[in-house]
Amino acid sequence: MDVLYFAWVRERIGLPREAIKTEAATVMDLVEELRAREDRYAVAFGDISALRVAVDQQLVDFDAPLSGVREVAFFPPMTGG
């Protein structure tokens, strides 16, 4: 699936998007996999209360299932307007 990062999450991880092969069942499982990869992921995902997640462009909670999902995006709370 495609994993996208925005704002400071993008800066900390160092790239805007990547294709990831994963068997993760939920968003939280994916976060755990990413944290275990490298320090920059562990830092970006250090405090998930500071993050929001969208699955196929819909805001969801971190316990959301990933079955059939094509795109997951991680970002800080939004600051539009």
Next chain:
Amino acid sequence: MRVSVQPEPFAFGDVAEAFTAGCSASGAVVTFCGIVRDVADGLEAMEIEHYPGMTEAALITIAQEAVTRWGLEDALVIHRHGRLTPGETIMMVATAAPHRKDAFEAAEFLMDYLKSRAPFWKREVTSKGAMWVEAKSADEDALTRW
């Protein structure tokens, strides 16, 4: 209903006038325009990042909800992205309804929702460096009244 996510500037007055001209059944049009504000330590630019695709979808959902809930004749949302300088327009909303209460409430609803539910992120660039703008808990709390 019109939703636009764009880097280009827009002429607030012209857009408001055209929007009003298209609303013959409404006795009330409310408009709001957000402007890049200079901050104490000298803002050079406001950079706005967004999530192409999700942004448009989120704005359409929010605008449709406003039209349905307040029985609007029409609604409009324009939000810019990219690098903006102090004094430039960032975004605007417009609502048209038979009576002013609905038009005002719908405009506030649109503003409250697009502040914390539309995927935009602001970054302030000053002479001292750049910083991501942090979301305010007051913005999240504002949603509870709807």
